[in-house]
Amino acid sequence: MTCALKVSNVRKTFVLHNQNGIRLPVLSGASFAVKQGECVVLNGRSGTGKSTLLRTLYGNYLTDGGEIAVRHQGRWLDMTQAPPRTLVNVRRHTIGWVSQFLRVIPRISALEVVMQPMIEQGGGRVEARARAEVLLTRLNVPVHLWQLAPATFSGGEQQRVNIARGFIADYPVLLLDEPTASLDATNRAVVVELIREAKARGAAIVGIFHDEDVRARVADHLYEIQPEAGPTRQTAN
Ligand SMILES: Nc1ncnc2c1ncn2[C@@H]1O[C@H](COP(=O)(O)OP(=O)(O)OP(=O)(O)O)[C@@H](O)[C@H]1O
Numbered sequence: 406m407t408c409a410l411k412v413s414n415v416r417k418t419f420v421l422h423n424q425n426g427i428r429l430p431v432l433s434g435a436s437f438a439v440k441q442g443e444c445v446v447l448n449g450r451s452g453t454g455k456s457t458l459l460r461t462l463y464g465n466y467l468t469d470g471g472e473i474a475v476r477h478q479g480r481w482l483d484m485t486q487a488p489p490r491t492l493v494n495v496r497r498h499t500i501g502w503v504s505q506f507l508r509v510i511p512r513i514s515a516l517e518v519v520m521q522p523m524i525e526q527g528g529g530r531v532e533a534r535a536r537a538e539v540l541l542t543r544l545n546v547p548v549h550l551w552q553l554a555p556a557t558f559s560g561g562e563q564q565r566v567n568i569a570r571g572f573i574a575d576y577p578v579l580l581l582d583e584p585t586a587s588l589d590a591t592n593r594a595v596v597v598e599l600i601r602e603a604k605a606r607g608a609a610i611v612g613i614f615h616d617e618d619v620r621a622r623v624a625d626h627l628y629e630i631q632p633e634a635g636p637t638r639q640t641a642n
Pocket residue numbers: 419420429431449450451452453454455456457458
């Protein structure tokens with residue numbers, strides 16, 4: 406199996422400039438690799454830096470060192486050095502992000518919200534619509550809601566619309582930030598199926614799952630994040 410993502414010695418310290426320059430060291434050399442068709446689950450106690458690492462992989466945070474190499478359109482690209490325009494392109498075509506939270510866009514229907522990533526990748530509207538309908542059906546979002554904007558949906562309905570949106574495009578790499586949090590058992594099982602299908606088509610997946618049962622059913626490897634030393638005050642240099 407080909408490697409899709411290589412994380413080498415990634416370091417990250419948050420500096421709280423408006424709180425006396427307190428430094429919070431979070432990642433002190435995260436290193437792991439993910440092959441196509443594999444799911445690596447980030448593991449560690451609360452506050453050890455799982456979300457920070459996942460967000461860093463998506464390019465949300467600058468790093469203090471290390472490399473995040475992703476296979477993007479046939480070449481290796483270091484996410485820590487990528488300019489903003491490249492990051493947009495990587496997020497459109499290579500790395501998908503699925504969380505439990507939907508960023509609601511006023512007046513855009515649930516169906517359109519779900520179709521959007523596939524259309525942005527160049528997919529046709531008919532195919533995107535058909536695929537969105539299948540996903541919304543599998544995730545038990547009632548048909549009468551599909552043409553409505555999700556702003557008024559329940560938390561669980563919004564969460565399932567977001568999952569459909571995250572799985573509609575065949576991203577080579579998927580980052581999953583607790584996508585099953587607060588779903589009921591039926592819908593959790595659907596998400597597990599979607600993750601397994603993504604692995605079967607060759608997606609490389611990195612995820613955070615607090616639900617042990619879900620973790621056991623999708624993980625090929627656990628990546629253990631070690632707790633860092635506590636905060637230190639910034640010293641003048
Ligand atoms: N944007 C930020 N600015 C400053 N500190 C942050 C920021 N994001 C996270 N932290 C700190 O970094 C540490 C790691 O947080 P993170 O959310 O990555 O942990 P986690 O392992 O995902 O926790 P949990 O399992 O509770 O969700 C925490 O001490 C948190 O306070």
